[in-house]
Amino acid sequence: MIKIAPYIFTAPFIIYFLVFFIYPITQTFWQSLCQQTGFSAPKFAGLANYKLLIDDYFIMAVQNSAIYTFFTCLILVPLPLLLAVLLDSKFVAKADAFKGALFIPALTSVVMAGLFFKYAFSSNPAALMNTLIARLGIPAQGWLEKRLTTWIVLVVFCVWKWLGVNIVYYLSALQTISRDLYEAATIDGANAWQRFLHITVPGVKPTIIYVLTISIYGGFSMFAEAFTLFNSARTPGDIGATIVSYIYAQGFNRNNFGLASAAGITLLLGVLIINIIQLSITDPVGKSDT
Amino acid sequence: MKKKKIGLTFISTLIIAVFSIIALMPFFFLLISSFKPGSEMIRNGLQFKFDFENYRLVNYGLLGTERDGIYIKWYINSILIMVLQVGTGLFFSSLVGYGLAKYRFKGRNLIFGLVLVVMMVPVEILILPLYKEINSFNMIDTYPGVLLPFIVPATGVFFFRQFASGLPSEIMESGRIDGCGEFGIFFRLMMPIMLPAYGAMTILLAMGSWNAMVWPMIVLRTSEMQTLPIGLQSLLTPYGNNYDMLLSGAVMSVLPIMIIFLLNQKTFIAGMAAGSVKG
Numbered sequence: 001m002i003k004i005a006p007y008i009f010t011a012p013f014i015i016y017f018l019v020f021f022i023y024p025i026t027q028t029f030w031q032s033l034c035q036q037t038g039f040s041a042p043k044f045a046g047l048a049n050y051k052l053l054i055d056d057y058f059i060m061a062v063q064n065s066a067i068y069t070f071f072t073c074l075i076l077v078p079l080p081l082l083l084a085v086l087l088d089s090k091f092v093a094k095a096d097a098f099k100g101a102l103f104i105p106a107l108t109s110v111v112m113a114g115l116f117f118k119y120a121f122s123s124n125p126a127a128l129m130n131t132l133i134a135r136l137g138i139p140a141q142g143w144l145e146k147r148l149t150t151w152i153v154l155v156v157f158c159v160w161k162w163l164g165v166n167i168v169y170y171l172s173a174l175q176t177i178s179r180d181l182y183e184a185a186t187i188d189g190a191n192a193w194q195r196f197l198h199i200t201v202p203g204v205k206p207t208i209i210y211v212l213t214i215s216i217y218g219g220f221s222m223f224a225e226a227f228t229l230f231n232s233a234r235t236p237g238d239i240g241a242t243i244v245s246y247i248y249a250q251g252f253n254r255n256n257f258g259l260a261s262a263a264g265i266t267l268l269l270g271v272l273i274i275n276i277i278q279l280s281i282t283d284p285v286g287k288s289d290t
Numbered sequence: 291m292k293k294k295k296i297g298l299t300f301i302s303t304l305i306i307a308v309f310s311i312i313a314l315m316p317f318f319f320l321l322i323s324s325f326k327p328g329s330e331m332i333r334n335g336l337q338f339k340f341d342f343e344n345y346r347l348v349n350y351g352l353l354g355t356e357r358d359g360i361y362i363k364w365y366i367n368s369i370l371i372m373v374l375q376v377g378t379g380l381f382f383s384s385l386v387g388y389g390l391a392k393y394r395f396k397g398r399n400l401i402f403g404l405v406l407v408v409m410m411v412p413v414e415i416l417i418l419p420l421y422k423e424i425n426s427f428n429m430i431d432t433y434p435g436v437l438l439p440f441i442v443p444a445t446g447v448f449f450f451r452q453f454a455s456g457l458p459s460e461i462m463e464s465g466r467i468d469g470c471g472e473f474g475i476f477f478r479l480m481m482p483i484m485l486p487a488y489g490a491m492t493i494l495l496a497m498g499s500w501n502a503m504v505w506p507m508i509v510l511r512t513s514e515m516q517t518l519p520i521g522l523q524s525l526l527t528p529y530g531n532n533y534d535m536l537l538s539g540a541v542m543s544v545l546p547i548m549i550i551f552l553l554n555q556k557t558f559i560a561g562m563a564a565g566s567v568k569g
Contacts, residue, residue: 002472003395005473006389006390006392006393006395006398007395008389008473009385009388009389009393009476010385010386010389010401012382012385012441013382013386013401013404013405013442014401016382016442017408019423020420020423020439020441021408021411021416024419024423025416025419027419027423028415028418028419031418086305086306087306089302091295091299091303092299092302092303093299093303094303095306098306098307098310100551100552100555100559101314102310103551103555103558104314104317104551105313105316107547107548107551108316108501109500109501109503109519110503110519111501111503111519111520111523111540112519112522112540112543112544115522115536116319116320117316119331119332119335119336120316120319120335121335122335122336123335124333124334124335124337126334126337126339127334127335127337128319128335128337128338131337131338160312160316163313164313168563169563172563217410217412220412221415223414227504228503231523244412244415247418248417251417251418251421252421252508257418261418261419264416264418267412268411268415271410271412271415272411275410279406
């Protein structure tokens, strides 16, 4: 019984893995090599889809996803660390209440938050953001009508939603650093910045890598945010296109399964490469194997 | 020295307060606007001015009456799907995670490796083939269609495996001596000890289910079957005439979570952070 039991315990995952992971992935791979529209029979076409993929729309989507990912990482990796250090420092009064407030955006659905960002960044000169920038002497913007400002809205959206979660990750990592290290460094004459750089940063390094990985992952698979802002997978001039919205639009709006699958496989390869790099740095399997 | 400390406290608290206000701002504005005619926001965007003249409670009344109480249906659908998703997710992921942690068997490392692979691949890549698969099962526009592709959440398996690894195996030994079967040991002895893990995972899975948008939007086609996020999103059509319930509906959809969060802030944050446990 002890011999079979573990296989019965893990059977649900194995079945799940075969039916809802391996099967759809092989389907995607096969379809990326076929010409197919709608529910007609697929016809093998080699790498034709991958060649077709290199068009303006897809390049636009990849660029948008890459730029979005870059800027969300640039903000969402260091900023929450600094805020977590502040919250942890005893210099902040009522730190627990602030932690709660900062965390609240993570509780909301993208749809609900999207309503705010869509209409706060409305092109109307009297809308929230336009009145704010008017005070700085900047003319009213049609935020979701241009590529650059669309990036800004999406990055602000993402930072707003995930800042608090990343602060929580960093806060729990900070608890693992021994206070003695800081005291010893202070006695040796290290200032606050030096202590941050030489004790805090190395101490939370695994969490920095973790936050960076989920930010890259989230960045390249972003779709819901853009969808709620434009209420469609297609956007005028493709300014809000992302890799996943490309997959969605090609697959569900145009029934072009071959192209959508080729885009999916491309994204899959990209994500796997990033993850292999990350795994080779942190090695969660080896470390946690008991 | 004391003066310097007060200065530091002031500046640090101010910085954190500014970020906290930004975090809460959307809720404040959506709440205020939810008492105004919905078309006002659609046309003019969210605004600073607070003219309390047009304020009305009718937007909240509409939630119960508009389109034969469609909002109530979305609410019930969301709750049902959440309960089913959390229930099945907890059951299967704890079963698998425990099996991986507490038994040494051939293929154990391979299966755990596959769990990590599933965690790494964005599910968005699979929406098309999953849609076709669910379609071939005749499960479009059904709850099983929403649930099945996520029935064994890999994050949960990973989390329960980590948690169970830290539990003493002596309990299992004494169970065997007492004549308990392997499943009896799991259900009667180990499950109660794993309660904290179930608590954390419940929060993580419930949040994910309640706020899920992309996959339910693909599967649930008719309005009567939809959940809150996609139902609310569907009100945003250019020809919509239900804008008045858009914001009141959004506020009511987030209110229960807010209340539960404010009552159990520590558990909640620990639960959400549980998704990040590594090594």
